[in-house]
Amino acid sequence: MSELTFDAVVVGGGIVGCSAAFFLAREGWKVAVVERDSLACGTSSKSFAWINGTSKTADENYHRLNARGLAAYCELAVEFGEEALGLNPSGTLNVVQKSDAANYAATQEQARQLAAYDYPAAWVDIHALRRMEPHMTLPDDAEALFAMADHCLDAPKFVRFMASQVQALGGTVLEDCAAQSLVAQDDGQVTGLETDQGTLKTRHVVVAAGPGTAEVLSMLTGYDAFATRFPLHQVPGLLVRTPNLLPHRRIRHVVYSSISPEIHMLPDFNGGLKIGSDETDGMVTVDSTPDQLHNVASILLDRAKDLLPGFPDRDCLDECTITLGIRPYPKDGHSLAGPLPGAKGLYVIATHSGITLAPALGGLMTELIATGQTPDMLKPFTLDRIEGF
Template sequence: MAFDAVVVGGGIVGCTSAFYLARKGLNVALVEKAEIGGGTTSNSFAWVNATAKVFNEAYHRLNASGHQMYCDLMVEFGEDNLGAQPMGALGVVRRSDTGGYAAAQEQARLLSEYGYPYAWVGVQELRTMEPHIAFPDDAEAIFSMSDPYLDAPTFARFMADQVRTLGGTVLEQCAATELQATDEGVVTGLVTEQGTLETPHVLVTSGPDTPEVLSTLTGYDGFAARFPMRRVPGLLVTTPSTAPHRLVRSVVYMSGSEEFHVQTEAGGGLRLGADDIDGKIAEDQSKQNLREAAIDLLRRTKRIIPGFVGESCIDACRLGVGIRPYPEDGMSLVGPLPGSTGLHVIATHSGVSLAPILGSLMAEAITSGEL
C-alpha cells in the first residue's frame, strides 16, 4: 500500500491533521494502535479557548486561530456532528483574593489588547447566568462568550470519517513498529502490524507517548530518554446525568481555596477537575487514591453547587486519568525531526484547542515542501 502521507496516532491532533492532509488532496493513512479518539483525547476537559493563554502573545494568537477554525468547522459541518457545545466560559475570581483578582484583571486587559471576545461580569450577572451555583458576594468573572466545550472523541471520530470520505484509509488496532528510511535519513515507508505502508512522509501525533513512539520507530533510545516533554496526569470525574436540572450552563473555572472546573458533558452529567486534585494523584494513581481524590472533588462540588447530590454518586461516576503531554518550554513542538527527511512531529499541550490550526499548518508545510 502506498500513501502520500501517514499519520501515527488517532487522537484529536492526529485525526485533524489527517483530515487537513486529505483535504489538500493527499492520499492519507491514519494509523492508531487502539481506537480512534481514545487515550488522552477521551480524558480531556476539552474547553476550546485562548482565554487562559494570554501571557505569551504568539501562543495566545495560535490558540485563537484554533478557536476560530472550530467556529468555521461548526458552520461547515454543524455543531452536533462535531460534538461542539458553544456554551461560553466563566473564569470566576473573588475580590478578597488579592493576588488572584489582580491576575484576572491583567488577563482581561491582555484579552482586550489582543481583541479576544469577553465581558467582565459581576456577582448579580453570575447568579443569573448560573443560578445553581452558590457564588460568594464578592465573586466576579471573565466571561468568554464564544468558547465552546467539545466532545473530543466525537470530534476525532468525525474527522476520521471525513478522511475516509476524502479517499483516505483509517487503520485501527494497528500499531506502527518501524520507520523505513534510506541511509541518508529519507523516509520511504512505515511498518505496521497490518503491513508496510510506502510513504515519503510520516507524521507522529502520539500525544504523551510521542517519545516512546519515536524511539520504537527509529530504534534510537534517546528519544524516550531526552525528548523535551513531560507526562502530566489529570483526573476527570464524570457524574451521572443531573436531569431534569442543568446544574452548570457554562464552562466554569472557580479560583481560590475551592478551585475547580466544571461543565455539563454531552450525556448530561457534570465533568469535574481541579489542579490541586491533579497534584494528589501525580505519583499515585492507584484505584483507592483515585477514589479518594474523586470523593474530595465531589464534596467540593456539593459545597459550590448545593443542588448537587455530592459524594453519594461516587460509585456511578466515571473516573478518567488523562496523561497530558507538556513540552518543557510550555509551547508546541511542531515540525520536521532534525537529521531526517519526511519524519514530522506534533507534540503539544492544549491539543484540543490547537488541533485544527496545527493540523492545517502541518498539512500546508508537507504539501508545499516549505518546512
C-alpha cells in the same frame, strides 16, 4: 495486508492525529491513520475538552495559535454543524472574589491582556453572574471574566467525525495496527512505515502520539535516546464525569472557580458535569491506585457540592466515571510541531491543549508538508528551537 502506498501516514488516532489527517486529505492527499488501539482511546477521551485561548495570555504567539484553534472549530461548525462535531459554544466564566486580592488582580490583568489581543471577553459583576449561573451559590463579592467565544467539546465524537471524513475523502483508518519502524534511504528520506499489519509506502510520516511521542519516535527511528531526551513531560490529570443530572444540579458554562477550594467544571454532553481541579491533579500520579483515585474523586464531588447546593456530592460517586488522563506537556510549555531535524519526511506534533490546538496544528502542518515552507504562525513552535535538535 498487502503493501499499500500513501502520500502521508499519520501515527496516532487521537484528536491531533485525526485532525492532521483530515486536513491532508482535504488537500487531495491519500492519507492513512495508524492507531495501535482504537480511535480516541488515550488522552483525547480523558481530557477536560475546553476549547479556548483564554488561559494562554503570557505569550502572544502561543495565544494566537490557540485562538486560531478556536477559529478553526468555528469554521468547521459552519461547514458541518456543531452537533456533528460535538461542539458546545458554552463560553467560560472565570470566577474570582474581590476579597482574594492576588487572584482578583491576576484575573483582571488576564482580562486586559485578552482585550489587547482582541479576544472576545467581558467582565461581569455578581448580579450578571447569578443570572448566568442561577444554580450556583456564590459569595456577594464574586465577579467573573466571561470569555463568550470559548467552547467545550465531545472529543471522542469529534475524533470519530474527523476519521470518517478522512475515509470519505479516500483515506484509510487502521485501528489495532501498531507502527513499528521507519523505512528510510541512506540520506534520511522516509520511504515507508513498517506496521504489524504490513508496510505502508510513503514519503511523509507525521507522529501525533500524545504522551507516547518520545517512545514512538525511539521505536520508529531505532534511536533509544529519544525515549529520555525528547522534551516532553507526562502530566496526569484526574476528571470525574457524573451521570445525567436534574437541571438544578447543572451549569450552563465552563466554570473555573478560584473561590477556595479551586475547581473547574463544564456541562458534559451526557447531561451531567465534568469536574476537575489543578489542585487535585497534584494529588495523583501515573501510578495512583484505584482507591487513591476514588478518594481524590470524592474530594472533587464535595467541592462541586460547595458551588451547587443541589449537587448530590460523593453520594453519586458509584455512578460516576473517573478518568486519569496523561497529558503531554512540552518542557517549555509551548507546542512542538514541525519536521524532525535531521530527518526527511518525518514530522512531529506534540502539545498540551491538543483539544484546542488540533485543527490549527493540523491545518498548519498540512501547509508545511504540502508546500515545503513553514507557515509564519508555526515558526515559533518548530523543534529546532529546542537545544539538542
